[in-house]
Amino acid sequence: MTTPDSSSSLPASWNPADHEEGLYQGWVDAGYFTADSGSDKPGYSIVLPPPNVTGSLHMGHALDHTLMDTLTRRKRMLGYEVLWLPGMDHAGIATQTIVEKQLAAEGTSKEDLGRDAFIEKVWEWKRESGGTIQGQMRRLGDGVDWSRDRFTMDEGLSRAVQTIFKQMYDDGLIYRAERLVNWSPVLQTAISDIEVKFEEVEGELVSFRYGSMNDDEPHIVVATTRMETMLGDTAIAVHPDDERYRALVGTELDHPFVDRKIPVIADAYVDPEFGTGAVKITPAHDPNDFEMGLRHDLPMPTIMDKAGRIADTGTRFDGMDRFEARVAIREALAEQGRVVDEKRPYLHSVGHSERSGETIEPRLSMQWWVKVDALAKAAGDAVREGDTVIHPASQEPRWFGWVDDMHDWCISRQLWWGHRIPIWYGPDGQVECFGPDETAPEGWTQDPDVLDTWFSSGLWPFSTLGWPEQTADLDKFYPTSVLVTGYDILFFWVARMMMFGTYVGRLDLAGFAERKAVVPFEDVFLHGLVRDEHGRKMSKSKGNGIDPLDWVDRFGADALRFTLARGANPGSDISVGESHAQSSRNFATKLFNATRFALMNGARIGELPPRSELTDADRWILDRLDQVLADVDEGFEAYEFSKACEALYHFAWDEVCDWYLELAKVQIAGGEDAASRTALVLGNVLDPLLRALSPVMPFVTEVLWKALTGGESVVLASWPTASGQPADTAAAAHVTDLQKLVTEVRRFRSDQGLNPGQKVAARISGLDDELAHLRPYLDALAKLTEPGDDFAATATVEVRLTGCTPTVAIDTSGTVDVAAEKARAAKDLAAAEKELAGTTAKLGNEQFLSKAPEPVVAKIRARRDLAEAETARLRSKIAELEQRENR
Structure with missing residues (x-):
């Protein structure tokens, strides 16, 4: 591979749109990204965090994908058998909501269709409209193995869900109980914590009086922003050491509207300095009150139905919407003279549904739960013992803070789209879990709920590789090598995968090979959020979001990728703006022009002459190349993408283009022998530089590397390594002196008002004599x-x-x-x-x-x-x- 293509094989200028689609399809068709589980090469694997089937590529996805593609492309060049496995999440709530809206527009509903017909309607939508993001991944250049594309509702993944559910149920880790959940009155289902977005809301803090209206008789003043919940009050709590209420503890006060006595209880949770030092307790509609209700064995009446209407209180407020009731109850209390401080503004954080936008209602509900104590401990121990390493290490305390204090996980959802809970109820009250190879007896009915989407995505690292079957993919690629994701979902997704992975590993994966650990991934790399150029979080409401595909159209995929990778370091947020993308586009153009110039001057790959025959400039640039390659390796191995990209950028632009190419022009003009040696140095610098840049900028480097080397594809090329030659410090000193001399003379010329040319x-x-040879330069x-x-x-x-x-x-x-x-x-x-x-x-x-x-x-x-x-x-x-x- 010593004879390069002519520079005529390159276009006159670099226009990414002319090349990207064809190059990507060529890579896929050639099978460059298809992994071979039977290969003798060491395995390296990443499973793509599955985007929602309803989703499209946003900047956070683009960052994720760029970093994963960079890692896998580099490892492939290093000689690993690489699997980057793609797929999508069925996104229970989001997908069902979309299809329900379509049905509503057609004048019908899921209830009109029935469960089976509705689910088929969702599958139909998925086939026709789902997966937009897959086409966008291709635009970005994702080197995924499309032959292994997975979907969380696929038959194999559904089998994994049923298998682990039954195993955990039989082990006593899954149970059914009435607990407090995040309830969406619009969607009429429990939702996960990650689907609750907290916003600062200007509410009304209203103080009202329980007990006698006579100041000389027992009474207590409490305050609330959710007046409607007082219909479910079953106690008033004060601090045990609060002298003001010591005599009232153990007594009972009448409820103004409900035939119920309200006991006054003492609990250390109460802050005596806040408000009146007394709080109303509604165990069925507040998480803190629920815990207090458990401690004091309080009644827990639910006073709202699934749609958020007051129900079953026996008061005139039954049937009212919760917000309508809030006003009506306040007015009714005011009529009784019980309102002490009416409508005082109060700024507080209120949870809202991410999907439907309404205020979330904490609600006591019968749900299915995972008992997490032992699972969370195993997930924590895996990091403590080094089986899984978190990058950056500064995120470890956050990890331990979550897994060491985790509450049982509500896994049931009142939806139709999703993995149906494999629990069946018999005609005589029997309750039994059936696995994927078992059939419920005739006459039994299945639980109507489906599993939280995070349950199936928590199995993603091993269910996608064929578990519960012991497949060749599992043996080759599990545990996966690294999980790349944002630190903002460390708890919601990563913790669940770690819990499931360590649990399943103890069951049967440890027997695959002694080298296997019982973790789903060896490294967790947590990057930050992508923010705008002013450091603000991107959002639709602020109007500062950036469509990554718009940047691909305008600047090219390489420019988008390099911009994101150049800013990425473990745990750190990234600020990007259009100027950054333009700078990266200019960098791609600079590389193109430099390579084109080199080819026009005979640049080629081959064995370099002895160092004694090379100039100071030649030895300097080759030594700088060796150092940069070492810096790039160090950066990528530590997931410090910014460090690696900065090293490559400044070497390519500042040293190769701004200095060595200019010095090379002088040498090329010095005669045939000098030109020949310079052409070899040019080729032997650009070849490894293009290879080192290719994982981040695959398109422009593919075109340039093939023109330079005549090789099949840079995807298949080996990763560049340093030459091993000792650095020539004298040559470096001479070039540094030359650079200083040139720079000072240029500045002096400018000061004198001379035209640059x-x-x-x-x-x-x-x-001195040592530097005399620099005069031509x-x-x-x-x-x-x-x-x-x-x-x-x-x-x-x-x-x-x-x-x-x-x-x-x-x-x-x-x-x-x-x-x-x-x-x-x-x-x-x-x-x-x-x-x-x-x-x-x-x-x-x-x-x-x-x-x-x-x-x-x-x-x-x-x-x-x-x-x-x-x-x-x-x-x-x-x-x-x-x-x-x-x-």
């Missing part, structure tokens, strides 16, 4: 020419280098419009003097210095120093121009 005569003195990069016999220097600049301080004398006569340059310098001087005066005045203001934070003062001081230096420089420049003007 204008060549001027220059005489250099004081350049300096002339080319600083636009200098050898002086003639009539040379007369008009300006000089001294540059302090490593071992010498050369002087560059330049003849600028006839090259500068002195009057125009003097006017421009005078304008700049006025601005600098104004800045100097302003900052000096501030620093002389004692009141400012005493009140301003130190970082602010330091910033003003730095501005003053810079303005002072700039003022001196410009005055000197004007003086020199005046001298030239008077000659």
Whole structure:
């Protein structure tokens, strides 16, 4: 592979839209992403966190997918048998809601259709409209194994759900009980914590009086923002040490509307400093009250039906909506003279349904639960013992805070779309769980509820690989290598997978091979949220969301991917804006132009000449390549994507393009042998650079690498490694000196008002023998020419280098419009003097210095120093121009 394609194989410019779709389909058709469980290569696997079947790609998904694709592409190049397994979640509530809305628009409902017909309707919607995100994944370049695409309602995954449910039920880990849940009156189902979004709401804190209206007789004042719940009050609680109420503890007060006595109880949970120090207790409609009700064995009447209407209280409020009742009860209490402090504004956090938007109602309900104590302990121990490593480690306390204090998990949902709970009820009260290979007796009825979506997605790492069957995929790819996800769902999804994984591992997975651990993944990499360029969370309400497909259309998939990966570090949020995407697009263009230039000048792959035959510039760039490859490896291995991408970006742009290509032009012009050696160095630098960039920027690197090497695909190429050659420190020092010399002369030229492309005569003195060979590079990069016999220097600049301080004398006569340059310098001087005066005045203001934070003062001081230096420089420049003007 030593003869590259001609540069003519590349288009004149890089337009991502002309290449991306065809390249991606070519990779898929060639089977590059299809994993072989029978391979002798070591296995590496990631299962895609399954997006909702109703969903579309947002920036959080784009970040997830970019990072996973980067990891899997790199591991494939390192010689692993890689499986990145895609799939989708059936998204019980979201999907059912969509189809119900469609039915409503048609004038019918799920009840009109019946359960079986409705479920078929949902499957029909899934076949026709679901999975939009899969097409978007292709646009992004996801190297997933489409042959293993999974859906949480597939037959195999359903079998896994039924199998583990029965095992856990038989083990006593699944039970049915009446407990408090998040209830959605609109959806009429329990919903999970992750589907509850808390918002600050300006409510009304109303204080009212229980007991006698006579101040000399027993009474207590309590306050609430949810007046309607007082119909379900079964106690009033005070702190045991509160002297104000000690005599009332153990007594009973009449309920104003319900034929019920309200006991006064003592509980340390009550804060005596808040409000009156007494709180009403509604065990069936408040989580804290429920716990208190359990401690004190209180009655727990449910006073609302499934739709959030008052029910079964025997009062005139029955049938009212909960918010209507809130007003009516307050008014009724006011009529009795019991309202003490009416409608005091009170800002508090209120849970709302993510799907339907209404206020969530804590409600006592008969549901199915998972007993989590032992499962959560195993999930915590897996991290404590190092079987699973969390990146960054700073997230470990958060993990332990959740799993060490986890409450039993409500897994039943009052829906039709989802995995039906495999519990059957017999005609004589029998209750039995049947597994996937068992059939319930005739006449038995199945539980109507379905399982929480998180139950089936919690099995995702092993159910997608064929469990409960002992498959070749499980043996090769389980435990999975890493889970990539946002830290915001560490508890909701990751904890459930860890609980199920450790439980199933103890059952039968540990026997697959001794090397197997009983965890679903070896690493958990937690990235942050994608925020806008101002650091704000993206949201529809703020109007600051970014459609990743819009960026793909405008800037290319590589630009989107590089922007996200460049900002990604463990646990850290990412701020991105359009300027970042444009910068990444420019980077892709820079790579394209650099490679095209190299090919036009014969760049090729081959064995390099002995180092003694290479120039300082050659040895320097090859040594820098070795160091960058080491930095990139270190970054990717630690999931520090930003570190790896920054190293590649600055090497490619700052060192290869801005410096080495310019130095290479000088060498190419130096004769056939020099040009040939330079072409080899160019090829041997660009080849590994393109390979190292390919996991993040697969499209542009594919086109360039194939043109450079003639290879089949960069997807199949090996991961680049350092040469092992010791670094040439002398060459590095020489190039550093050259860079400083060029930079200072360019700045000096600019100060003199010279056009950047204008060549001027220059005489250099004081350049030691070791650096003398750099003169051709300096002339080319600083636009200098050898002086003639009539040379007369008009300006000089001294540059302090490593071992010498050369002087560059330049003849600028006839090259500068002195009057125009003097006017421009005078304008700049006025601005600098104004800045100097302003900052000096501030620093002389004692009141400012005493009140301003130190970082602010330091910033003003730095501005003053810079303005002072700039003022001196410009005055000197004007003086020199005046001298030239008077000659």
